[in-house]
Amino acid sequence: MTQPKEKKRIILNAFDMACSGLQAPGLWKHPDDKSRNYNTIEYWTYLAQLLEKGKFNAIFIADVLGGYDVYNGPRNLDAAARSGAQWPVNEPSAVVSAMAAVTKKLAFGVTFSTISEAPYHFARRIATLDHLTKGRIGWNVVNSYLDSAARNLLNGGPLPNHDERYGRAEEFVQVVYRLLLSSWADDAVELNKKTGVFTNPDKIREINYEGKYYNVPGPSITEPSPQRLPVILQAGTSKQGKEFAAKNAEVVFITTFSPESLAIQINDVKKIAKEKYGREDGSIKFLQLITTVIGQTHEEAEAKYKEYKSYGDLEGAQALFSGWTGFDIGEYGYDDLLKDVGSNAVKGFVDLWTKVSPGEPQDVRKTREYVARQITVGGLGPVLYGTASEVADEIERWVDVSGVDGFNITYAVNPQSFEDVVEFLVPELQERGLVWNDYPEKKDLTFREQLFGEERDEDDEPDARFVKKSHIANGLRWKSGVSKEQFEKDLAVEEAHQKEIDN
Template identity: 70%
Template sequence: MAPSASTSGNGVKPAKKQLKLFAFEMGCSGLQAPGLWKHPKDRSRNYNTIEYWTSLAKLLERGKFNGLFIADVMGPYDVYNGPANFEAAAISGAQFPTLEPSTVVSASAAVTKNLAFGLTFATIAEQPYHLARRLGSLDALTQGRVGWNVVSSYLDSAARNLLNGEGLPPHAERYERAEEYINVIYKLFLSSWSDDAVELKDGVFTNPEKVRRIDHEGKYFKVPGPAVVEPNLNQRLPVIIQAGTSSAGKNFAAQHAEVVFITTFSPEALGKQIKDIKRIAAEKYARPEGSIKFLQLITPIIGATEEEAEAKYKEYQSFGDIEGAQALFSGWTGIDISQYQYGEDITAVGTNAVKSFLELWNKKAPGEPEHVKKTREHVARQITVGGLGPVFFGTAQTVADEIERWVDISGVDGFNITYAVQPQTFEDVVDFLIPELQKRNLFWDEYPEHADGSPLTFREQVFGDADGRSDLGFVAETHPAHKLRWRAGETKDEFERRLGKKRKLEGGEDEK
């Protein structure tokens, strides 16, 4: 049995919640800091080299990070000054161009032992059969260190290229498609091969009686199967991650997610989002407390003194690209911010959609008063450092205090830490912030291991044995994928009868 990620090396459970820490990255320059590729210490322009990712992975493992979360977009931000105008994104390098996220995993995994990888793939991008093969391959090669961040996509520029020139489907339809998509993924991973299908004895590599078609026929997909990747018994199914707090997104997370990534500007707003998803999970899907972990995006700016940190922030902001920031804002919200004058208070003249977004925007720069007029220029300047998330600046002690405050108020389980300047931001976190968190017993000192010295899987790292699941490497019994696993020793007929019986009890149709 794997040791709990929530226990210290001597087996004594700490009084404080130990945090989950992930680095938030993307195959691009700048990410949440448009224009900072121009900073003399920034190396994010080298995102398209193997060395960039292997050195980052080694740095994160030195800091004992849980993992590397790799975001993705599949088209340029082209709403600003639009429609279909990607000039600002191109000039500023605002998440354009980009690399496909899975391409960096094998090299990064080869130079690390414990670091997990959360990969973003959109359900409009490719057939689930193909994604299952890619995810299964990566999870096998990393011995269970992979998770899938399920997104339904939000950029028309991506949809036009992925859906034969068609625009992005309506929001509700995207989630309906995502629901069917993830169920196909579950079936391919769990119901196509039994745990003991690969026998390697008596001249038999795979026993064909332990492999079956899934014969999925739905509204969006027809997938006969079987899957072509053998079961990875380390964790059997990659960790399911979700990011999105719309009504449909919360419902999807409550049913399927093991990790939820949220971005808000205050711990109070974050706590409300977490409570909403937990409530839906418990009331609608009978998923108990602790079955979903929550992460919040932050950008730490750390100095030896408060004054040094403030000076760093202002220096970084001076390199920010205002046009690129507006391209990002318009892409994130779907609202072309160029329709407003620079000095206009957008919350006074904006549409209901942009007003509701900016009502939650209480991001502050050093020395800024509490209530600032939310003009187009102000919002853009705030985006240049930290993007869509808050910036925690100060000494390592001050930043750790702010992290504790957010945890105490919101109940969040951990943080996705992104950079202003790469790799300096991550180096400061590893060298100064993490030791301070360790001193406060908020973060582990070493990666836990199995009794034989082998590393934990992504799922074991995140959950340990804290939620009482019987199989630490697999989803909890209350997760919808749990019942779909074809177990060792179960014949094909026995499995199909069990699967059919469960589907009848739930009011669904039997699989063919």
């Protein structure tokens, strides 16, 4: 008798941002929506406790560093400002310590751009968060795509072109890796009261990084944190984005409208990761963006979805679209098909809205009106609506077709959307064996242990809090008991090997 196939346990992330509406422009007007309270501590601590009650792996906090001013532009913020389309926006990391203080297991993925600050300063910020959360932190690496951000961050200069941004981002992360991993030995902090030595200076070294964009002598100003390096997250499906993810990412966020298209994106990254960087299957987790609308019956869910759509702001949706893609949708008629006109913004988003992807209806007409209405609820991802059982069925279908590892679940109405997931959807997924019933018992469970387990294979990196052996940063770590002289010899060999791979 054939044994039933064991179901894949999936990752659940909540997707939010320090703004109102996120992927649902205009829904701040809904009577049940509280996303306008994003600028209060209580909003975030309630959400963190709710998500931990629902056994979510993490909350992922997105960010942008400028306004969506491409629509009816240039430099026109009117539509974004009126509709509240990701404007105004607060700094994302400020709330993490408060959320960590009221939870024990929930992890936090935070977006930081490689154009917003010096890597030396950033390394201190992210290491501090890793200390304060006891290792529950991840860094979503972005290189920014809005000219409005570049004007204010780069002394009025233009946004660098797409390829150059990825080159700059790659160098930025390499500096951060070396500051956090190669400038302090694991056992540098001795706290020896007899000798009076707090930190052994022989176990600290300068990194003396010299590159095209950054010259950073180091050493890092922070001592080694629980994970040594935050979990590296990334979102980007352009050619350069896939290359960056294959080399650096431990978690990749993807947004597309069909599981068939998602499977292609996942397989592309896996292929590069394995063939170029020797990273084994399972060393990168892939998450798809979804919005869920859940009712006691299918009819109730459908009615709720239609009600949400009625609050959607079409002008705000078009402001978001134009910012994401880099071209002004206002130049099209409402019934015109959108075309790929080339972009310096998010190239993967251009394809998402101008091409019919595998699994989508072949007769779909991606017009200006279609796109605007699509974005009002769900934004860049699909909306799964129905009973908890029906939504779970669709989640299973996406997993079976694409091989995705989990989902980035965002809201239509906050916190109600998340409350419905916790109350109705999570128990259904637990009953099917698709998500865990509880967190692992380990007291100080890190984000990386959550994702990849507390135990490693014999031939892998033994410290489950640290990146896997196949990750590009693994060989950059100065471990306990290794002298400065020996580490520098080993590091020279490792860096020569990495240079060979890159070339």
